[in-house]
Amino acid sequence: MSNDLVEAAAQQSESVIQLAQDLIRQPSRGGIDDYAPVLDVLETWLAGRSLPHRRLHDDGGELVGLLVEVAGTRPGTWWTLDACLDTAPFGDEASWDFPPTIGDIHEGWLRGRGAADSKLAASVFCHIAADLHGHRGDFAGGLAVLLDVDEHTGGFGGALAYLADERAACPAGVMIGYPGMDEVVVGGRGLWRATISVHAPSGHSGSSRPTVSAISRAAHLVQLLDAAELPDFGDGSGFPLPPKLTVTAITAGQGFSVTPGLCSLNVDIRLTPSFDAGDAETLVRKATAELDADLPGPLPTQVDTVAVWPPFRLQPDEQPAAALIDAATSFGLSVRPKTAGPSNIGNLLAKHDIAATAGFGVPYEGLHGLNERADLAALPKVYAVYQQALLDLLHGS
Template sequence: MSENLQEAAQARTGSVVELAQELIRRPSRGGIDDYGPVLTVLEDWLAARTVPHRRLHDEAGELVGLLVEIPGGRPGTWWTLDACVDTAPYGDETAWSFPPASGDIVDGWLRGRGSADSKLAAAAFCHIAADLLPRASDLHGGLAVLLDVDEHTGGFGGARAYLADEAAARPAGVMIGYPGLGDVVVGGRGLWRATIAVHAPSGHSGSSKTVVGSITRAAHLVRLLDAAELPGVDGGSGFPLPPKLSVTSFHGGQGFSVTPDRCDLNVDVRTTPGFDAHDAETLIRKAVAELDAELPTPCPTEVTTVATWPPFRLREDEQPAAALLGAAAWAGLAVRAKTAGPSNIGNLLAGEGIPATAGFGVPYEGLHGIDERAHLAELPTVYAVYHQTVLDLLQAG
């Protein structure tokens, strides 16, 4: 990595942080806040620097993101930097030691919801786009920056609108700016999610007649699911994580005097190449069939699939992972290629055949929890790594 690029990154840090602070001070909790104010901050910043950008809307016309596009002057492929500017909820604000929308800096930490995930990355990516604009004529393909405001809802509306936009060039790869300095995330487990409706005849809790209610049946199903055998790590696939099954919601009944006729469960199965969505559904339906055989009822248990994403993992020599890993090493960082347990936009992109990295950024604390904050000392290096990565990809054509 050239000294000029490192010096430029150092000089950019102050402006990046200032923009990130303004974004943090505009609450943009997914599904709670209006996204207009936070996107307006970005639009005003980009417009002042004549960086081309436009809003993205979903099929219902809802605002779901902002897209920056820097076309190169030579033929080639497009690459995308992606960062969300909506955030997780604040949770219990009284548990925070500072206001969630403070955006202040204390002891080298940028504080507030979204500082880590991922308003600092959004600010950095906008600056990289602005840096590339004067030299765009010499670059191959182009750079897009996707700023999603429908990420923490799980809808990923910005990414979906971007991929569905016929006017946007389809990217050859995407780099998502989730934080964390020690790893370049090159993969993630997939998921299969379902709701399960467990039925039983209702009855009075004080009746002399014994009733096996829906809650009892649902509890038995949870025990069956907890006891289900899942495969371990499949050494032959090269995927380093095993599948995982979790019951994440259990709800039924009201009051005390009635045993309810329905209890609803949410089930989340994290999948791998060796245990895919079909395997997950087969396992769940086998447990349901066992429940209905052991504790029969006139109305069978219902399984409704809610979401399915494939697992993904890039090879370390596959773009854009190779360029990002190479630039990090060039900057003197000891990083590893990591496959993450949680799913992310990378899984959505994998389903579209688009390779993605899903994390490399500054150190952080409190992501999705209390006292979220991002460490700023490493920001110049992170900025330089992404800038170098983009240059390597766009100069190669």
Template sequence: MTNDPAATAAQQMDSVIDLAQDLIRHPSRGGIDAYGPVLGVLERWLAARSLPHRRLTDEGGQLVGLLIEIPGSRPGPWWTLDACLDTAAYGDETSWTFPPAVGDVVEGWLRGRGSADSKLAAAAYCHIAAELHQRADSFAGGLAVLLDVDEHTGGFGGARAYLADPEAVRPAGVMIGYPGMDEVVVGGRGLWRTAISVFAPSGHSGSSRTQVSAITRATRLVQLLENGGLPTEAEGGFPLPPKLTVTSIHAGEGFSTVPDLCRLNVDVRTVPAFGGEAAEAHVRKAVAELDAELPGPKPTMITEVACWPPFQLQPHEEPAASLLASARAHGVEVRSKVAGPSNIGNLLAGYGIPATAGFGVPYEGLHGIDERAHLAELPTVYAVYRQAVLDLLHAS
């Protein structure tokens, strides 16, 4: 194996694409398909190359991921490459111009669900691990490759199982292989999510008595939540303000019954100056105002669903520094970005683990129809990650 990154990348590309095609041809839609078949593809590939790997399961024994671990010969920090093997659903298959699991290459595009997010990245990461396994005596610390099959469900079960595994070394940082060549996500807003139950007396819609329904009370609560004075400007060096969205509202049935319960889901995107505690306080203030203004038969109930912290890496912090430096060294000017949506980096931030997300090949149709990934840039993307990993491991 040559030590020239460009030559190494060129030699590997056909194999990377072949493996990605095989993965695409094994459907692994989150919450729909069984994950054993797609993981089996990788397990056979890894076993043929004698790479140490093992399956990850959650507390209920469900399969949630695959973990590859390559220890170096000297003590040092471990670093992790992370890509998901489960995918979004197909949606309306009749709208696709090719079968969602076709896994072919047409005019330089790898086609099929998961080509962009993120089976091509998974295949590339496995090849990097295979190379490093052959030269493990040259680096310190270790490299782990996490292949999550519980990402698109929002559960991130693979990552959670990895972090809870007493046999796994806690990584010093993680690079997540989402597609897109223009940006590296080095931060993101956090989130605080709650389900709210609003109550009212039940009754008949034709009654002569004046009745305030749960829907009426919930509508007022939405007004209080959305007009409650959230900060509208970025503060403290974080480039985005917080944001509150009522994402669902459910109540009632038919026409003749006044509903006595209305349920709302509220999503608050948090920032360092307005975190989970501030989000909860904001919601509780609105609920208290509602119960005082339009009293119900019992207090409005707030149930916290999830809370992830915001995060933001500085340019000098790893692994962002090595990834960005490697991109520049390979002639790619990539922007660092703090994202509005949350990602698995927020989950990792809760454990004190810095992460980057993104830097992959250009793509189209992610989570939509006709998903495909452009392959001309694959050698550069591969070389960038390969060099970043070698730099982090201080490989000789």
């Protein structure tokens, strides 16, 4: 069976690559480009194969994704494949060795922005959906393919619209098609993010009266945050990474002659099972209270929470991790489960009690950087692994 799937996947490769090339040639940078053209390409392809699909919109009516649904003929569990169709920006186009939307093949590599993250995966997943659509009588439950065009903005609008869609069946698990063949990401640290507003009297920088500017007060707060003690990963939870605190932005002032009355900090804290959002907020509020006591300002320092995602971690024998890892092993691939330091869409899904994997796909270079490209030599096996995993999951419904 394994060899048959790889052979069938190899026969599909030309079509998979062609669709991926067409997608790459439509720029879809997150928050920059119009997403309708790249979705038009995919919708034309889906309609030509009679695959049920519909666009997803957020609460404000903005286009945020595309959903493909293939239902089996019997009730059962649904599973989802997820890939983003929006991309990172191009950066300095003059530094690329080729145009970012070239979408060509050079020495066995598919080149262009989105080749790795994640237009090739989107093409693979749509082809797998077409394969299953022709065999709906063989399985229960169903397959959804989520194609998000609000991922690189950090908004994950497509995923949120999908989860809020009352017409969509809630999946038991999601497999996210980030690239890389060595690992299957089965977990990630969560995050707690906040903007902190630090106040001070404003005035002329040349004033004879002694003043402590908002920037100086904020600098003191940064020192307090940097000195805060966080637990290490030997906390007994088994989670392999420790929490982490980073001040990621400081905004204040203009010109030279005005002492700013407001300085804003962005704080990002990565969470673990033993250090949750409540612990993060307590730590930050303790530091701001100490600041206000040491260097009083005209107003209390304000903490506004921006985002909270829980950490998540699947065991290797939990689905859909087990199906994906077992399928990879059956094709002679050695993959290891990994808990990632950065957060990913799996954290968002964890808030809804939906299990997720991420990070299995073809080898790549230049993701989010210059000269992005994806290695096509591995494409048939990657295709076959996902197809085998889905067959195992759907037949086990």
